[in-house]
Each structure stands twice: as structure tokens, then as C-alpha cells.
Amino acid sequence: MKDVITIKEIARQLHVSPSTVSRALQNHPRISAHTRDAVHALADQLKYLPSTTARNLQRGRTGVIGMVLPEIRENFFSEVINGVEELAFEHQVTVALYQSHDRFDREKQILTVLASNRVDGVLLSVAKETQQTHHIQELLDRQIPLVLFDRIPPHIAAHRVECNMEKGAYEATKWLARRGHRRIALLNGPHALIASEERYRGYITALVEEGLPVENALIKRSDLTTPETVLKMNQLLSSPTRPDAVLTFNDYVALDAMQVCRSYGLVVNQDISFVSFANLPLNTYLEHPPLASVEQHPYQIGFMAAEILLNVINGKIAPTDLQNVILEPELVVREQSAVF
Amino acid sequence: MKDVITIKEIARQLHVSPSTVSRALQNHPRISAHTRDAVHALADQLKYLPSTTARNLQRGRTGVIGMVLPEIRENFFSEVINGVEELAFEHQVTVALYQSHDRFDREKQILTVLASNRVDGVLLSVAKETQQTHHIQELLDRQIPLVLFDRIPPHIAAHRVECNMEKGAYEATKWLARRGHRRIALLNGPHALIASEERYRGYITALVEEGLPVENALIKRSDLTTPETVLKMNQLLSSPTRPDAVLTFNDYVALDAMQVCRSYGLVVNQDISFVSFANLPLNTYLEHPPLASVEQHPYQIGFMAAEILLNVINGKIAPTDLQNVILEPELVVREQSAVF
DNA sequence: CAGACCTGCGCAAACGTTTGTGCAAAACCG
DNA sequence: CGGTTTTGCACAAACGTTTGCGCAGGTCTG
Incomplete structure (x- = not known):
């Protein structure tokens, strides 16, 4: 048969x-x-x-790279995959997809499966939960090429591709200041994320450069859930010294925060301006999108991460010659209004 | 080493x-x-x-299923993958991801690669461009289990998982009529998509049942690009007998169309109501989202497609015992306003 | 015309498993 | 205690390729 x-x-x-x-x-x-x-x-x-399987068994390869990320449905990661798939297909390499759903145990299990599958290499963006990195080290001990991207844990001797979020936050804050905003709030993410610290540093640097005071009352942290964001935004708005602009950790936070503003009768981007970090493709469809967005180039991140990985696999880059690509973000300023 | x-x-x-x-x-x-x-x-x-590779070579399997779809970044497909990945991981099966980017030649090439990779099975949602199905038949000739989902070409003897869009359109139209709308337009997709015809049929049936006249002037087709949608929506609005409600092919079309309404000074969902088919997760963030959305359960589609495929692979379903799962869509009516 | 070289192909090992078969030695049975 | 069964393991083939090596027969060279 x-x-x-x-x-x-x-x-x-x-x-x-x-x-x-x-x-x-x-x-x-x-x-x-x-x-x-x-x-x-x-x-x-x-x-x-x-049979590629037989051929690869013979060659001591599998022709597969493992792609591990928190959530596919997040547009940022979809775009990363997009970039990876493009290059991988060109190189006749299969992309094996795995989601950690931001859970540590799942991420650990996935890496074991990948090692067992003898993948030629791994692209990894760690789960929010991931604090300890023993499982990643074990992958490296097995001599499996690894490129970390976006969410990068510290102290791991692997290749890295990331976006300079400090600079993104810096430019966003600066842009707000130059437009005359004086009370710029930062609605940041949790401490645990390096990304939060980067944003914080950029924000502070810009404030100082622009001669604006750093006020702790204007700096809030959310765990990125809607209730938390709503709570923190309420705190900002109920303060006597209300901010006239907000830099948010990402688009989801911005959108939640904007809803809160409306409940205060404020007109978004008129009474209070928003700038955010881009996760969503459809800000163009919002009636009041953030005035500007820090574009993180997820497609580029995926593409470059895949490029490094393939080069390591093909011996064009020595495994010990650790690459660290830092992409420059881009501040995208929206048109005043969509023209139809 | x-x-x-x-x-x-x-x-x-x-x-x-x-x-x-x-x-x-x-x-x-x-x-x-x-x-x-x-x-x-x-x-x-x-x-x-x-080594799973060696084990699988021995077993005459690869432990890999191929997943072919038009665009990962479309939220609908991300959710489908989500469902597939869940079940696949549980079954120790690798999901190999490929995008056709809606191009026929790419799709064809992917299927060849998959056959060469000896994947245990394929999940496929065809490209917009795909008219001819010879490449798919060739996959079947190689006895590779195949489950088609969402975008399903005709005349292919494969398992299918789809959502009953005719019923979705029917219920959406009916819902609008019951709310008192009398001039309900249909802003549909291109002829080539079966999905367009399904929506059309449901729309017509509902109109007839509700005793409303079928007016050709109220039925438009767009190729789903923004310019086309804008053009067709303009035609609808410039007519002397302007619609008081619009059923759109998907959320992107709805959002484009809404922009046009605003340029006419119309207040969305007040002067003219919108109901759409859900592609986007964040309608909750829009100030004026479609009043209702036909939820197509993409996660379920992916999950069920994977379930059928795995059952065929494991011999629990005979390859000739063709499955045809038709999921019932759900009309999700939005809250009047978000509460904070 | 003998040695060297080239041409065209087969043999067998290897990649890392699984599994049918064979074969001793031990344990059991009456 | 002879025969049967059980126990514990090794051998080898197989999955579908690739590739080093060997070996004929032919062709060239001096």
C-alpha cells in the first residue's frame, strides 16, 4: 500500500x-x-x-531549527516568525514551532524535546516566568547553536538579537518634550523584564536632557494586565498634578489607559497625549491611536536571528564568536488624521 | 568535539x-x-x-506534521496554529510551519518540500491565488494524510474542518433586521473565495425570511484591499438610498469602511451599524467596534484539524473515511460600552 | 606492448534506533 | 536427573541515504 x-x-x-x-x-x-x-x-x-530524513541522518543533521516563543498570537512574535520562515525556507530548513505560553515548565520541556529531536539550532525568546536559566545552559552544553531574541535572559553565552529599547524610550520621551509636554508619565512594565528597565533608563535620560524634573508620582508599573493598567492609570489621573502625556510599555497598555482617560472625560491626544511601543498593526484603524509609536522591527529581528543561526550551523560563524545584534528602533509619528 | x-x-x-x-x-x-x-x-x-530522528526513520515516520497557511501574522491563522500546536505538542509531534503568502507557486513548492521531508501529515489552508489543485492531488497520491481547513478548494478528497459562514452571515443579518434595520448592505469579498458565496447565501436567506427586499445596490464586493473597500463603501454611501447597516466580509473591511463613514460625518453604530466577521482580537479597544461579530473559533478549527490528522496518522481513522467538521459560528454581541 | 591512468560501477559501512531470532545458562518440573 | 521452560542477553537486519574504497575493463603514453 x-x-x-x-x-x-x-x-x-x-x-x-x-x-x-x-x-x-x-x-x-x-x-x-x-x-x-x-x-x-x-x-x-x-x-x-x-528522503531528507535519511539524508540528514547520514549527514548528522536534521535540517530543523526550533523556534521557541511565548505566544504566537502576539503580533510581535508572528512578525518575528515571518522573518525567520522567510530565510529558513530559502535555506531548505524546517522551522519547528513551539509556544511556552509564558510558562517556565513548558519552556523547559520544549528545550528537552528539541535536544531529543537533534535540531540544528534554536531560536528562543524566554517566558515571562523564566528566572532561572539552567535549562538553557543544558542546551548549550549539548553544543546546540542558540540565538536569543527580544526577551533575553542574562548570563547566557549565546548569540543575541535585540532592539535598543532604551533608545526607543529616550526618543519617544524627547519627542513628547519637544512638542511642549511638561508632565510626561511612564506607564511601565514589571521589574522582572529587562525591557522595563531599558525603557526606564531612556525615559530618565531624556527627561534630564530636556531639563524636566523626574517625578516618582509620574512613574508607574503595571504587570501588563488590564486591571493593573486601569488601576495605575487611575492613580495617575486622580493625582492633583495630572500628566499631560504618557509613554506606555506597549500598545495594549496604551489602549487600556486610553479607555480610562475617556472615563474621565478626557480627549485622547488632545487633553493627554500617548506614545507607545508598537505591538499592533492596526493602530491606523483607531480613531485616536498613540501619536507616535516606537517600531521594534520584529520581522528584522526574526530575519537576523535566523541569519546568525544559519551561519553558525553552516560554519560561517564560529560558535564561540558570539554575535550581539542591537537593532535601532524607529519612532513612527502618525499622520494627524487618516485621509480618505 | x-x-x-x-x-x-x-x-x-x-x-x-x-x-x-x-x-x-x-x-x-x-x-x-x-x-x-x-x-x-x-x-x-x-x-x-x-534520537527521535533515528527512531522515526526506523518506524517509517518523521513525527512531523506540515502546517501550510497564507499568513502567520493574520490573527485568525495565529489562533489556528495555537490550537494545532497545543495538540501536537501533547502528542510529541513537531509542527513545521510554512507560509504561502497567498502565492500559488510558493504553495506548490512547499508541498513538494513537505513530501520530500516525508511529513506524517499536512494541514493546509490554500492561498488566495490557488485555483488549480494538481499539487494538492499529488500530495494525496503520495498517501500523505491531509486535512484542509478554512480556505478549502473544491474537488479534493481530503478531510475538512471549516466554519459555517453561511449560518454566520444568516444570523448576523437576522440580528440586524431584528434590531430594526431595513436597509442592510453586504460588503463582501471576491467571487473567487468560497467564503464570499457562503456569506452571500446566508445574507440572502435572512433578508428573505425577514421579508426585506434584496437590492443589488446594497451588495458590493471588494478584493479586501483598503482602496477597493473605500471605493465600494463610497458607492454605498453616495447612493440616494443609503444603507442603515452593513455586514462586512471581515474586520479589516469593517474598519476601512467605518473610516469612510466618518468622512461623511456619520457616527458609526448610530447613523449606520456594522456587523463583521471576527479576525481581530482587539475590537474591545475600538471606540466604535462592530456592534456584533461572527466568531469563527480559529483555535477550535486548528485543534480539530490537528485532532483529525493525528487520528488518521495513528490509524484511528481510516484515510478513506473522510471527515468533514463544520463548526458553528457564534454571533458575539458587544457590550453597549466598556465599563471601567 | 607494458605500465600508468581513467572510466564506470558495485560493495559495504555509516548515521542511531528498534526488533525478530538465536542461543546459551539457569530454573523449573515430574 | 533428564527434559522443558524461562531468563538474559547478543547478533543482525532494517529504515534511506551518502561516500570511501576497490576492481574490473578500457585508453593513453612512452
């Missing part, structure tokens, strides 16, 4: 050895034109396709 | 044969407790992980 045709079958029908067929298919010079053509003809006729 | 430890290595160190090690690891009854424990102990110590 299930008769996948193999090199052996072609060899049998042509009364030659499997090795001859293999070489003929690779146009090996030591195979006569006559045999070569016969093999190719029969292979075409039988619709022979080589 | 690269010394992945294998069964052979354990065998060598323990002075037993590889087959004994293999059986010991599987707790085969014919292996003595003493040997078994020794093998397990050494395997743990050396952090041995079995």
Missing part, C-alpha cells in the same frame, strides 16, 4: 546499485551519461523525491 | 550490546533488573536523550 519509492527501487528497476543511483542523481562525474540520464528519467517518471 | 551520546556509547561503557541498552530503556521484561538499573543510571548520568 504505502510504497514510497526510494533509491533502491530505482536501482532495482535499472539493474544498477543504489550507490550508482545516488551518484547519478548528484551528477557525479564518474557516472556515464547514459546511466545518468536513465536514472534521471526513471526518477522523474516515478516522481521520486529523496 | 560534537559528541552526542548514543545507545552505542552506553553499551560500550557497560559492556553490553546496543540492543540490550535499547530494551533496558524500554523496560523490556527480558532484561534483568540489574542491567536495567545500570543502563538507566548511566543514561541519566550521561544525560542521554534518544
